[in-house]
Amino acid sequence: MRLNYPANLKIIRVPCTGKVDVIHLLKAIERGADGACVIGCMEGECLYNRGNFRARKRVMQARKVLRSVGIEEERLQMYNLSSSEGPKFALYANDMTEKIKALGPNPLKAAKAKLKAA
Numbered sequence: 001m002r003l004n005y006p007a008n009l010k011i012i013r014v015p016c017t018g019k020v021d022v023i024h025l026l027k028a029i030e031r032g033a034d035g036a037c038v039i040g041c042m043e044g045e046c047l048y049n050r051g052n053f054r055a056r057k058r059v060m061q062a063r064k065v066l067r068s069v070g071i072e073e074e075r076l077q078m079y080n081l082s083s084s085e086g087p088k089f090a091l092y093a094n095d096m097t098e099k100i101k102a103l104g105p106n107p108l109k110a111a112k113a114k115l116k117a118a
Helices: 022-030 051-068 086-103 107-117
Strands: 036-040 076-080
Touching: 022 036, 022 051, 036 051, 036 086, 051 076, 076 086
Parallel strands: 036 076
Antiparallel strands: none
């Protein structure tokens, strides 16, 4: 099956979304990513019991941090799907890309460019 999703998407595989920490999400934004999303198994169907619940909680915590520093929290998202739902993955990837396009570039990029120019 050939999936069509944006070429600018960087996929980082982890054994379980429960391994994704708040710092990973915030570092992605700090390093210039326009957004990040965690796509994990359906809630309640985690091989590691509660990993996807931990991931959702961490995404929400990272969103609060972004909001507190004036960055749109919508730049971080959490999606759930079954491993057999490849087309749904492509849909989520395209959805996230559209959200990020609507928000525009990461505001930290402009701030870093200003600091370099000064």
